[in-house]
Amino acid sequence: MDEHDFLAERFEAHRTHLRAVAYRMLGSLSEADDAVQEGWLRLSRSDAGEVENLGGWLTTVVGRVCLDMLRSRTSRGEESLEVHVPDPLVSSSEGIDPEHEALLADSVGLALLVVLETLAPAERLAFVLHDMFSVPFDEIAPMVGRTPTAARQLASRARRRVQRTASAPDADLTRQREVVDAFLAASRGGDFDALLAVLDPDVVLRADTGAGLVGVSQVLRGSRAVAGQALAFQRFSGFARPALVNGAAGVVTALDGQPLAVMGFSIMRGRIVEIDILADPERLRRLDLRVLGD
Known part of the structure; x- marks a missing residue:
């Protein structure tokens, strides 16, 4: 196995996790796939031998890509659309499709994604990465150009919005x-x-x-x-x-x-x-x- 194939194999081991991060960040399945693909391109152009924690490095890269995509939406005025329902994950009534299991690991319902759509890009990044994927604020801070304390405040504001707005549905x-x-x-x-x-x-x-x-x-x-x-x-x-x-x-x-x-x-x-x-x-x-x- 040559170096490229070895690197691709290591990346594939993280793909499902990265797609889950991107789906929560973007609410779009196609854009999530684009963000993950961009993560692969950046990895293939980097010196992967110097990366100690590949999973953490890829999460950071894909997080940055998603943040840029959210900011691009804002600059194009897409946030002004009156109604936007994120891409749903549809499975048979018999059970959740295996490909969707990881994307729904945190019970990411449409109602929650709708609330996430109302957050500012930096707030969404801080909340998703920290509250859903346990990324430390020390790692989130440089991604949003803030101090760790300010990044914590971003996540806190987002968390209050989610808790105030998103419903906690019956589990049965x-x-x-x-x-x-x-x-x-x-x-x-x-x-x-x-x-x-x-x-x-x-x-x-x-x-x-x-x-x-x-x-x-x-x-x-x-x-x-x-x-x-x-x-x-x-x-x-x-x-x-x-x-x-x-x-x-x-x-x-x-x-x-x-x-x-x-x-x-x-x-x-x-x-x-x-x-x-x-x-x-x-x-x-x-x-x-x-x-x-x-």
């Missing part, structure tokens, strides 16, 4: 599925009162349609508004198929083999508190939904 997957099935049944039956019964009074619905070919991107708040929207799309509810969306009960709606939407649900105390819908045709085409079968 069977109960989750019962609530989602009740929501779909009420939608199919046009039963407004039954919808209200499974929706939290302060439920939030986010619908990201991208190009707007299916409806309009929007955020709805409150059970009556969300129930009304569910009835408006009653004709599509019959095409909903059960799936796991970021490890939680969700659905994929497809018509004639073409996916129309992926819906993720956050459920607390037996009621739906958040619904995140990705209905952007272009992004749906990039998702691997083969795991759901025909």
Whole structure:
């Protein structure tokens, strides 16, 4: 085995971890893969023999790449988009796809990723690397051009935002599925009162349609508004198929083999508190939904 092949083998041992870091940083599967590939390119151009802790070195490199990508989004004004639902990880309702297990090791639900999208790039980096991957602030500080104390403050601000905003969903997957099935049944039956019964009074619905070919991107708040929207799309509810969306009960709606939407649900105390819908045709085409079968 030559030096290049040996280096590639060492890199592959860290790929899954690096992709998990990048997915949490970017909320985009394709961009996460791009960031990991850039990590490989930088490693292949470096003197790897001088790297004592390859895993730590690669985590730092990929973290920097992701930070640059987030800052580039900001400079292009992408953060001004009213609604953006991160890329969901969709698995069969029978169980999580093996390729997704590492990406979901910390129960990274769509609701959490949505909150991470609201953080400033440096805050997101500090929180993700420290709180999710235990990277010391001494290593994070130079990445964000701050002192370790300032990096700790960045993570602390992000943590408060996450704790204040992100819901802690019920863990019982069977109960989750019962609530989602009740929501779909009420939608199919046009039963407004039954919808209200499974929706939290302060439920939030986010619908990201991208190009707007299916409806309009929007955020709805409150059970009556969300129930009304569910009835408006009653004709599509019959095409909903059960799936796991970021490890939680969700659905994929497809018509004639073409996916129309992926819906993720956050459920607390037996009621739906958040619904995140990705209905952007272009992004749906990039998702691997083969795991759901025909």
